[in-house]
Amino acid sequence: MEIFKYMETYDYEQLVFCQDKTSGLKAIIAIHDTTLGPALGGTRMWNYASEEEAIEDALRLAKGMTYKNAAAGLNLGGGKTVIIGDPLKDKNEEMFRAFGRFIQGLNGRYITAEDVGTTVADMDIIHEETNYVTGISEAFGSSGNPSPVTAYGVYVGMKAAAKEAFGSDSLEGKTVAVQGVGNVAYTLCDYLHKEGAKLIVADINQASVDRAVNAFDAVQVGVDEIYSQDADIFAPCALGAIINDNTIPQLKAKVIAGSANNQLKDTKHGDIIHEMGIVYAPDYVINSGGVINVADELYGYNHDRAMKRVSGIYDTIEKIFAISKRDEIPTYVAADRLAEERIERVGKSRSQFLQNGKHIITNR
Numbered sequence: 180m181e182i183f184k185y186m187e188t189y190d191y192e193q194l195v196f197c198q199d200k201t202s203g204l205k206a207i208i209a210i211h212d213t214t215l216g217p218a219l220g221g222t223r224m225w226n227y228a229s230e231e232e233a234i235e236d237a238l239r240l241a242k243g244m245t246y247k248n249a250a251a252g253l254n255l256g257g258g259k260t261v262i263i264g265d266p267l268k269d270k271n272e273e274m275f276r277a278f279g280r281f282i283q284g285l286n287g288r289y290i291t292a293e294d295v296g297t298t299v300a301d302m303d304i305i306h307e308e309t310n311y312v313t314g315i316s317e318a319f320g321s322s323g324n325p326s327p328v329t330a331y332g333v334y335v336g337m338k339a340a341a342k343e344a345f346g347s348d349s350l351e352g353k354t355v356a357v358q359g360v361g362n363v364a365y366t367l368c369d370y371l372h373k374e375g376a377k378l379i380v381a382d383i384n385q386a387s388v389d390r391a392v393n394a395f396d397a398v399q400v401g402v403d404e405i406y407s408q409d410a411d412i413f414a415p416c417a418l419g420a421i422i423n424d425n426t427i428p429q430l431k432a433k434v435i436a437g438s439a440n441n442q443l444k445d446t447k448h449g450d451i452i453h454e455m456g457i458v459y460a461p462d463y464v465i466n467s468g469g470v471i472n473v474a475d476e477l478y479g480y481n482h483d484r485a486m487k488r489v490s491g492i493y494d495t496i497e498k499i500f501a502i503s504k505r506d507e508i509p510t511y512v513a514a515d516r517l518a519e520e521r522i523e524r525v526g527k528s529r530s531q532f533l534q535n536g537k538h539i540i541t542n543r
């Protein structure tokens with residue numbers, strides 16, 4: 180991979196490699212764009228097959244956060260970290276402290292939070308070294324685990340998508356096929372069950388399936404069977420790239436609305452489902468509840484205020500459907516347009532020079 184060429188093509192600002200021998204930390208912080216504000220994005224810990232794969236993931240995820248934060252109306256740019264290692268075996272306290280010091284060194288250009296493979300406890304350790312971390316324990320007056328709030332955002336976004344597809348946002352009696360019933364999807368299933376939706380679930384982890392079957396009368400199907408279920412709504416809540424050449428022909432659902440990041444394998448798959456008349460709630464918009472929640476910490480965390488803001492995902496999804504119809508474009512393109520236009524507008528308005536103390540030259 181030609182890193183500078185890639186960074187130039189997609190206009191990345193900064194890529195930081197962090198190494199600490201004592202703890203075994205190998206982390207890559209990618210900052211994509213800070214036009215709207217400091218880059219906020221979680222830290223993913225994953226056993227990457229190669230360094231190249233880790234770099235690519237950091238870059239791709241950081242850009243995704245730029246779009247997610249912009250579309251959510253947050254005054255934040257996009258960034259992400261990947262730590263190379265197995266989250267079940269390779270974590271230690273020194274690692275997250277060393278990582279916290281690297282974040283502190285960026286002096287606020289990057290703020291972190293949880294992502295796949297990291298937890299509230301990890302964020303608490305990072306917090307020993309820097310204040311540029313969110314999603315720390317509620318005991319610190321912080322927002323804690325973002326997953327339940329992400330689930331609430333997916334739930335309201337799914338209702339907006341149901342309204343578009345079925346003429347009503349009620350999910351009562353609707354069948355929802357949920358792929359992956361982990362942290363986010365378990366709470367999502369709770370909301371859906373309470374509203375009277377019927378649930379079909381699949382997960383590679385049998386304990387997670389059992390939990391959903393017992394709590395919500397969900398029906399279990401095999402992991403490869405989830406796409407072809409006779410469902411009204413397909414909710415991908417596990418992996419990326421699951422809307423692809425193999426899965427699209429299997430889909431019967433009229434709506435795709437779930438928490439997973441990077442659901443479309445390629446942009447062409449967004450075009451295909453659009454042509455098929457499937458209502459697709461763009462992933463980074465419907466799953467922005469977690470980042471909206473942690474971002475509220477920058478104002479002194481208030482749960483009610485954060486939840487109110489997260490409920491706005493309903494309106495944002497409706498706005499995207501309206502742009503999609505108006506401009507005759509797929510919804511994923513409409514979401515990108517919403518984000519890019521905001522970044523451009525704010526970028527222009529910030530281009531005037533503003534005097535501050537640092538521009539006065541004294542004592543040279």
Ligand SMILES: NC(=O)c1ccc[n+]([C@@H]2O[C@H](COP(=O)([O-])OP(=O)(O)OC[C@H]3O[C@@H](n4cnc5c(N)ncnc54)[C@H](O)[C@@H]3O)[C@@H](O)[C@H]2O)c1
Pocket residue numbers: 295325326327329358359360361362363364381382383384387402416417418419438439440466467469470
């Ligand atoms: N947690 C958040 O606040 C948040 C915010 C935004 C986006 N997301 C995205 O939502 C998704 C779920 O996040 P989470 O925090 O619930 O993660 P999680 O790890 O708790 O849950 C994912 C679940 O998917 C299952 N799974 C993995 N591969 C599978 C497969 N092939 N088929 C079926 N199930 C499979 C796992 O066993 C697990 O139960 C991820 O893509 C994540 O990036 C999460």
Ligand SMILES: CC(C)C[C@H](N)C(=O)O
Pocket residue numbers: 219220221247291292293294295314325440466467469470473
């Ligand atoms: C800041 C975090 C809560 C971000 C979350 N991991 C996401 O992908 O949106």
